[in-house]
Amino acid sequence: MAIAALTTLVALAHIAVAIPQTATAASSALPTATAVVPGLNFVAKSAGKLYFGTATDNPELNDTAYDHILDNFLQFGAITPANSMKWDATEPEPYVFTFEAGDVIADLAHENGMLLRGHNCVWYNQLPSWVTANNYTAPELAAIIQNRCATLVGHYRGQVYAWDIINEPFNDNGTYREDVFYNTLGTSYIPIALTAARAADPNAKLYINEYNNEYLGPKSTALLDLVKELKAEGVPIDGVGFQCHFVVGEVPTTMVENFQQYAAIGLEFAITELDIRMPLPATPEMLEQQKTDYDTVVSACMAVPNCVGISVWDWTDKYSWIPSTYPGYGEACPWDANFVRKPAYDGIVIALENRTSVL
């Protein structure tokens, strides 16, 4: 970071410290956060991590109260577009690319001095129908993947810290997901995508991003084996993403041991999509458990130096994907729908501060 930017950060931090947090919408009896810190990214960076970040999405940016918090580098040092760099958003027709919405997020990251996490290049979901409907041959689909990764990653060359090049390639039992890519090309689609991405932006870290790989089990083993194989074959791969979409009270217990296996092969990794949902309505007890659970997950990242950063899958319940996907569940984020910090916020701070002598 440039010295000027760091000086500004420290100056802002002191201002922020001087102003105690007030809960603006504490009309309910539910507990709120009490930590008085400059922000999550500030604390994460002070603890030696590269960033504390968040996903965001273009429609949310019309909400000025939302923007006010999102744009605060003391809170968030990395941004991931939740939807606007996906295949359906960026290549709606074969070999025709649209980057307007993705550019808005890239510009936002740049203007705020935040890192950008690219998400994503190859995924079975949010695929435009042309990819699956045309019965492409293996050489045709290989060319489509190669061109997509080259064009997408090339468009954002120099702007992205890390790209989720491959998203969710495995089933929970450790077998490969039988999507159009695997069914047409076997596992060869993975090196095709990674190699094209490396050529398109040699400085971007290339990640494989997964869920249910956070704990010891067949899915994590399969991913670890894949990464070892890619490295042995000289295929570019820099990192693994652990999404961490969890349920309150059900956070896995083998995260640290699992993470250490990835560190042992020299890989960096990140918590890429953290949220911890609960059955609604929220109770003080569940919010307390959620605080413990956020602490547990962030502590697992703190315990292994190769864990470079943590991103939440949006910071506020107002825009969380959970209620529409898991009816009856919600309240998964560290800020509530009124932008009031929840006990979960304290859980994150406690985890980050336990390892630092700076603050």
Ligand code: 9MR
């Ligand atoms: O947050 C995204 C949501 O707005 C979309 O409707 C959803 C559709 O697939 O994708 C969400 O993001 C997903 C991410 O890209 C990959 N991991 C799981 C995330 C939550 O579904």
